[in-house]
Amino acid sequence: MKTYRIRKPKIVVIGGGTGLPVILKGLRNQSADITAIVTVADDGGSSGILRQSVNIAPPGDLRNVLVALSDMPKLYEDLFQYRFHESDDFLANHTIGNLIIAALSEMRDSTYEAIQLLSQIMHVDGHVYPASECSLTLHATYTDGTSVSGESHIAKNRKTIDRVHVTNTCDNQKPVPARKVITAIKNADMIVLGPGSLFTSILPNLMIQEIGEAVCQSEAEVVYICNIMTQKGETEHFSDAQHVKVLHKHLGQPFVDTVLVNTEPVPDGYMDPTIYDEYLVQVCHDFQGLRDEGCRVISADFLKLSNGGVFHDGEKVVDELFRLVFGTKY
Structure with missing residues (x-):
């Protein structure tokens, strides 16, 4: 049931992937004034194909965020999220929503405008902005000095990532934020980072210079929701403190105020490796390391187990976020 408040806290959530919609749904139910800033560096699957063939920003993460903040009937949501079977030749693996975003982007000559129009059509409660108005290419440099370009290629090498950066896909130039993104920040x-892939969902947004600078300069509480599991080719063997160290290293200064970490153990053998093959083991805890990074640590049971997968419990996380935002701003 939705909670109504006279004064809605303005909460900006930055990221991408499957973790972001979980938090956004919880925030929507708590009547926050929500702005989602979504990565546009995805170049795999349906999004990768469409961004090349139609020359648009990748629609997949934007689609999932729109659905998370929409109050449209379940049947419409299921249709928007419907993915064609692999055997369907040309339409294989495309979702209806991705195709609609591609069509509107072409009609309006802008993915940004397409998302704003869909926000109205879908009765989205909040604001959804792509981090940049054109697609971005994510580049990674590994600790051995080698490098690779393309979000979908970065984890495949199973090397330790040193740094990532982004460029415009169209001209390889320095990217700029989409309209209204900096104003929202x-x-x-409160500014919430994650949950999501550290190098491929969160950092691509912060590596747009003006976005990273705005987050660092903000007087808002900056909260990092640490992943529950390590990820193959990205954060193998990482502790929660190492996640934060990477963020601080990339932006050149400490800026994360609070870290939410799950302390509930995942049952042995629970995860289905045929479905969730990129996740390895639980992120280990280094509470002293987090404090050394200048962070307040909130550790609790944020775990939700579902269909052989490990997720954050959106309601528990959002309850904690609201305790924080009302404790620091109201």
Whole structure:
């Protein structure tokens, strides 16, 4: 049931992937003034094919965020999220929603405008902005000095990542933020990073220079929701403190105020490796390391087990976020 408040806290959530919608749904139910800033560096699957063939920003993460913040009937949601079977030749693996975003982007000559129009059509409660108005290419440099370009290629090498950066896909130039993104960050009461892949969902947004600078300069509480599991080719053997160290290293200064970490153990053998093959083991805890990074640590049971997968419990996380935002701003 939705909670209604006289004064809605302005919460900006930055990221991508499957973790972001879980938090957004919880925030929507708590009547937050939500802005989602979504990565546009995805170049795999349906999004990768469409961004090349139609020359648009990748629609997949934007699609999932729109659905998370929409109050449209379940049947419409299921249709928007429907993915064609692999045997369907040309339409294989495309979702209806991705195709609709591609069509509107072409009609309006702008993915940004397409998302704003769909937000109205889908009765989205909040604001959804791509981090940049054109697709971005994510580049990674490994600790052995080698490098690779393309989000979908980075984890495949199973090397330790040193740094990532982004460029415009169309001209390889320095990217700029989409309209209203910086204003939303400046006006935020809280900025939430994640949950999501550290190098391929969160950092691509912060590596747009103006976005990273705005987050660092913000007076809002900056909260990092640490992943529950390590990820193959990205954060293998990482502790929660190492996640934060990577963020601080990339932006050149400490800026994360609070870290939410799950302390509930995942049952042995629970995860289905045929479905969730990129996740390895639980992230280990280094509470002293987090404090050394200048972070307040909130550790609790944020775990939700579902269909052989490990997820954050959106309601528990959002309850903690609201305790934080009302404790620091109200």
